[in-house]
Amino acid sequence: MKQTTLIYKLIMALTGLFLCFFLIIHLLGNLQLLSPPELAREQFNWYSHLLSGNIVIKIISYVLYLSIIAHAVYALIITRVNAKAKGSKYVYDNRSEVSSWNSRNMGILGTIILIFLIIHFKDYWYIYKFGNLPLDADGNKNLYTIVITSFQQAWYVILYELSFIALGFHLLHGFFSAARTLGLYHRRYAQAIRIVGWIYSLAITLGFMLIPIYIYFNLNS
Amino acid sequence: MKLKLKIWRQENREAKGNIISYDVEGISEHMSFLEMLDLLNERLIKQGERVIEFDHDCREGICGACGMMINGRAHGPLSGTTTCQLHMRSFKDGETVYIEPFRAAAFPVLRDLKIDRSAFDHIIQSGGYVSASTGQAPESNSILIPHNITEAAFDAAACIGCGACVATCKNSSAALFTSAKISHLVLLPQGKTESADRVIQMVNQMDEEGFGHCSNTDACEVECPQEISTLHIGRMNYEYNKALLLRK
Numbered sequence: 001m002k003q004t005t006l007i008y009k010l011i012m013a014l015t016g017l018f019l020c021f022f023l024i025i026h027l028l029g030n031l032q033l034l035s036p037p038e039l040a041r042e043q044f045n046w047y048s049h050l051l052s053g054n055i056v057i058k059i060i061s062y063v064l065y066l067s068i069i070a071h072a073v074y075a076l077i078i079t080r081v082n083a084k085a086k087g088s089k090y091v092y093d094n095r096s097e098v099s100s101w102n103s104r105n106m107g108i109l110g111t112i113i114l115i116f117l118i119i120h121f122k123d124y125w126y127i128y129k130f131g132n133l134p135l136d137a138d139g140n141k142n143l144y145t146i147v148i149t150s151f152q153q154a155w156y157v158i159l160y161e162l163s164f165i166a167l168g169f170h171l172l173h174g175f176f177s178a179a180r181t182l183g184l185y186h187r188r189y190a191q192a193i194r195i196v197g198w199i200y201s202l203a204i205t206l207g208f209m210l211i212p213i214y215i216y217f218n219l220n221s
Numbered sequence: 222m223k224l225k226l227k228i229w230r231q232e233n234r235e236a237k238g239n240i241i242s243y244d245v246e247g248i249s250e251h252m253s254f255l256e257m258l259d260l261l262n263e264r265l266i267k268q269g270e271r272v273i274e275f276d277h278d279c280r281e282g283i284c285g286a287c288g289m290m291i292n293g294r295a296h297g298p299l300s301g302t303t304t305c306q307l308h309m310r311s312f313k314d315g316e317t318v319y320i321e322p323f324r325a326a327a328f329p330v331l332r333d334l335k336i337d338r339s340a341f342d343h344i345i346q347s348g349g350y351v352s353a354s355t356g357q358a359p360e361s362n363s364i365l366i367p368h369n370i371t372e373a374a375f376d377a378a379a380c381i382g383c384g385a386c387v388a389t390c391k392n393s394s395a396a397l398f399t400s401a402k403i404s405h406l407v408l409l410p411q412g413k414t415e416s417a418d419r420v421i422q423m424v425n426q427m428d429e430e431g432f433g434h435c436s437n438t439d440a441c442e443v444e445c446p447q448e449i450s451t452l453h454i455g456r457m458n459y460e461y462n463k464a465l466l467l468r469k
Binding site: 090092098106182186 | 327
């Protein structure tokens with residue numbers, strides 16, 4: 001069976017929704033950083049150690065890497081097909097009046113998120129997996145201190161906040177768009193999914209945005 | 222009223238087109254947009270120039286023949302109208318108005334504002350029908366269809382195939398057009414039996430014609446003269462996914 005536009009979109013939707021699900025787990029784990037420093041260090045390092053050792057988590061993490069790569073690769077393929085479908089440009093183009101900015105620029109938002117992810121992986125994931133981290137009192141790798149130190153830098157906090165805003169707009173369209181691609185056509189439930197998408201995007205974005213600010217202004221102590 | 226028109230002129234499919242300016246005076250605000258172009262064309266004929274070619278037929282908003290990009294919007298600044306139903310009162314005296322053909326790789330420009338929309342016909346030919354043995358028309362009440370279902374099918378069938386959805390889509394996707402046809406037929410008992418093959422064939426044909434992906438920006442629904450709902454795209458996706466999973 002040859003691959004059609006709708007199969008490409010299905011891959012985008014399924015990987016996207018998996019990433020949406022992952023973000024919830026990621027955020028819940030990160031919220032531990034908001035506890036008082038002593039407790040947070042012990043908790044967060046223990047949690048990080050738990051994740052790095054568990055076989056179930058390992059399988060999920062491979063699905064996660066695959067999803068990120070597939071989501072980005074198929075986005076590129078789709079963008080290429082679309083560029084070919086467009087034909088010649090309009091001399092005077094006012095089409096942006098009838099759709100939202102984020103729905104038209106998922107590619108740009110996605111690129112920002114991808115660049116952010118590379119930085120994010122390099123600074124935490126890579127260091128945790130391959131770097132030499134000092135151990136905390138319980139003998140777990142002390143990722144907590146690395147995180148806290150990095151968010152003492154204003155530019156780093158700003159970089160994260162801007163990326164989360166891009167993520168928020170990406171989620172806002174992506175969540176609804178994925179539901180449509182999966183075939184949601186009932187008027188009532190389509191409307192419900194819009195509302196759920198709003199709540200989800202707001203909760204994820206504001207949740208992630210809170211953490212660097214919280215740490216930067218030392219609100220945890 | 223007086224307008225400065227900037228109109229796309231192109232000799233034929235292969236030629237490179239460009240924008241030509243025309244100053245048009247004596248326009249009445251009650252004229253439709255096409256009548257305004259007629260006015261300009263009459264003057265061009267008197268001057269011995271080639272008229273500006275554009276598609277039109279019924280001029281009452283139901284045939285889908287007319288369609289052009291006016292100031293960068295499909296069928297002009299109003300939502301939910303055809304070009305023939307757009308009147309000059311929607312423009313200001315002295316305004317500059319850009320007029321271009323609908324653009325998409327699958328809709329080549331034939332001349333000036335006229336485009337080739339055969340790609341839509343090919344999509345219909347690939348599955349937008351119900352197979353029926355010939356013979357006498359069956360008794361109309363022998364198949365019972367609830368009123369709300371006939372209405373829903375008719376809402377989808379109202380598509381006039383003008384191509385504004387493709388023209389306004391950032392990806393030149395024909396998803397709204399194709400989904401309206403699929404939705405229309407799958408809702409009715411006569412169309413249900415062939416639904417799985419139909420959706421696969423029509424979606425494949427849509428790709429083959431060179432239309433892009435649907436990004437769900439919902440711009441098409443705004444510009445569609447019949448205000449066909451993008452929920453039909455959801456239904457097309459549903460039918461397609463179902464066919465992928467269950468088709469024998």
